[in-house]
Amino acid sequence: MEGEDAEQRVLAAAEVLFYGQGIQAVGMDAIRTASAVPLKRLYQIFPSKDSLVEAYLRRRDARWLSELGEYVASHDSPTQRVLAVFDWLFQWFNEPDFRGCGFINSYGELGARSQPVAEIARAHKQAFRHYVADLVAAAEAPSWLADHLVLLAEGAMSTAAITGSAEPARQAKDAARILLRTARAEFGTAQPDQGSREK
Amino acid sequence: MEGEDAEQRVLAAAEVLFYGQGIQAVGMDAIRTASAVPLKRLYQIFPSKDSLVEAYLRRRDARWLSELGEYVASHDSPTQRVLAVFDWLFQWFNEPDFRGCGFINSYGELGARSQPVAEIARAHKQAFRHYVADLVAAAEAPSWLADHLVLLAEGAMSTAAITGSAEPARQAKDAARILLRTARAEFGTAQPDQGSREK
DNA sequence: CCAAGCGGAGAACGTGCGTTCTCTGCCAGA
DNA sequence: TCTGGCAGAGAACGCACGTTCTCCGCTTGG
Numbered sequence: 001m002e003g004e005d006a007e008q009r010v011l012a013a014a015e016v017l018f019y020g021q022g023i024q025a026v027g028m029d030a031i032r033t034a035s036a037v038p039l040k041r042l043y044q045i046f047p048s049k050d051s052l053v054e055a056y057l058r059r060r061d062a063r064w065l066s067e068l069g070e071y072v073a074s075h076d077s078p079t080q081r082v083l084a085v086f087d088w089l090f091q092w093f094n095e096p097d098f099r100g101c102g103f104i105n106s107y108g109e110l111g112a113r114s115q116p117v118a119e120i121a122r123a124h125k126q127a128f129r130h131y132v133a134d135l136v137a138a139a140e141a142p143s144w145l146a147d148h149l150v151l152l153a154e155g156a157m158s159t160a161a162i163t164g165s166a167e168p169a170r171q172a173k174d175a176a177r178i179l180l181r182t183a184r185a186e187f188g189t190a191q192p193d194q195g196s197r198e199k
Numbered sequence: 200m201e202g203e204d205a206e207q208r209v210l211a212a213a214e215v216l217f218y219g220q221g222i223q224a225v226g227m228d229a230i231r232t233a234s235a236v237p238l239k240r241l242y243q244i245f246p247s248k249d250s251l252v253e254a255y256l257r258r259r260d261a262r263w264l265s266e267l268g269e270y271v272a273s274h275d276s277p278t279q280r281v282l283a284v285f286d287w288l289f290q291w292f293n294e295p296d297f298r299g300c301g302f303i304n305s306y307g308e309l310g311a312r313s314q315p316v317a318e319i320a321r322a323h324k325q326a327f328r329h330y331v332a333d334l335v336a337a338a339e340a341p342s343w344l345a346d347h348l349v350l351l352a353e354g355a356m357s358t359a360a361i362t363g364s365a366e367p368a369r370q371a372k373d374a375a376r377i378l379l380r381t382a383r384a385e386f387g388t389a390q391p392d393q394g395s396r397e398k
Numbered sequence: 399c400c401a402a403g404c405g406g407a408g409a410a411c412g413t414g415c416g417t418t419c420t421c422t423g424c425c426a427g428a
Numbered sequence: 429t430c431t432g433g434c435a436g437a438g439a440a441c442g443c444a445c446g447t448t449c450t451c452c453g454c455t456t457g458g
Contacts, residue, residue, distance in 0.1 A: 021311045024223045104357050108304030112220045148374035155354030158303050162324050175347035
């Protein structure tokens with residue numbers, strides 16, 4: 001049974017094309033050609049372009065967070081894990097087809113017209129924030145630090161996309177290190193945890 | 200002669216519509232209706248939609264930076280000026296038709312297809328970075344602080360757009376305050392003079 | 399070997415939109 | 429007043445694209 005296979009091929013094609021060129025710039029014909037799934041079958045699986053777009057975003061949301069989580073989990077200390085987020089961003093920005101955050105892009109393109117798209121983007125960013133907040137809590141830093149780190153990460157994505165450089169990830173990591181250190185100092189962290197407590 | 204007037208009306212309509220709904224979502228007919236400029240005249244002024252889009256972006260670039268500059272200049276001390284950037288963002292985010300950074304949005308929508316759009320977005324972000332760098336230099340902080348503050352500002356724009364809240368501007372300002380304080384402490388602000396000591 | 403239906407390939411249809419064209423009325427100058 | 433052209437309003441054109449339809453070959457059960 002290749003029904004599953006066809007759906008996966010469509011989603012894979014959609015992700016590459018929608019992310020790489022923008023959603024409105026990609027026609028269903030391009031999806032068909034790239035996935036080698038006939039239009040009839042394509043419309044059996046996804047009854048409209050809108051539904052395919054939503055599926056694309058949901059899939060990307062899940063993959064993005066799981067890849068980030070996997071990378072971060074390979075680090076040991078809570079502090080390292082917080083900073084690993086920015087190392088992962090650096091890697092991502094260096095991928096040749098990096099073109100910014102797919103959710104910010106989709107929101108900018110369709111968010112004003114499509115409530116589902118806006119909602120998925122919002123949910124994705126909220127999930128990311130929660131994930132960072134957990135890392136921050138594990139590193140025994142105040143919860144507002146998570147907001148600051150998220151802003152740095154989001155800014156790095158946009159800036160890296162437009163400038164075409166991965167450097168913003170490094171800059172964001174530097175800033176994150178300073179904020180993390182300062183936050184814990186002000187917070188009066190009882191547990192040094194790494195012995196990396198200065199000042 | 201109302202030739203000038205027609206052009207201004209077209210640009211005003213284009214800014215509201217393109218920014219508010221996305222570029223591809225707005226047809227030339229909508230521009231015509233909103234500006235009350237007949238299509239014939241419209242195409243005399245802007246020979247194609249692409250050229251109108253570019254004019255829209257260039258005008259928005261100039262206005263955005265000049266409004267920011269005006270607000271910031273109304274503050275006295277160099278430190279206040281640096282932080283005033285985030286107050287201005289807060290005001291902007293609270294405007295009812297705020298929908299994120301028009302350049303990030305345009306880049307996400309068209310940057311992959313249109314080199315001019317990508318170039319204008321890049322130039323805009325570079326100009327913003329230079330502006331912040333000047334403020335940072337005046338506040339006698341190390342130049343890398345400008346990169347950090349720009350990331351916070353960009354992140355605040357995206358996050359405010361997607362969440363629909365102006366709160367990110369406040370969070371970014373808090374983070375900026377910490378980074379500014381820390382940067383000057385580490386930098387040893389003993390010599391006010393130029394503050395141009397690197398790394 | 400036959401018939402019935404399923405899946406693939408792409409043509410066809412309707413709509414929206416960027417751009418151009420046509421028609422109509424108005425005003426300048428003789 | 430007459431005429432020549434200009435500007436406005438919107439129809440028309442061509443194309444792209446989302447969605448549906450048609451045709452055809454293959455398979456599968458009798």
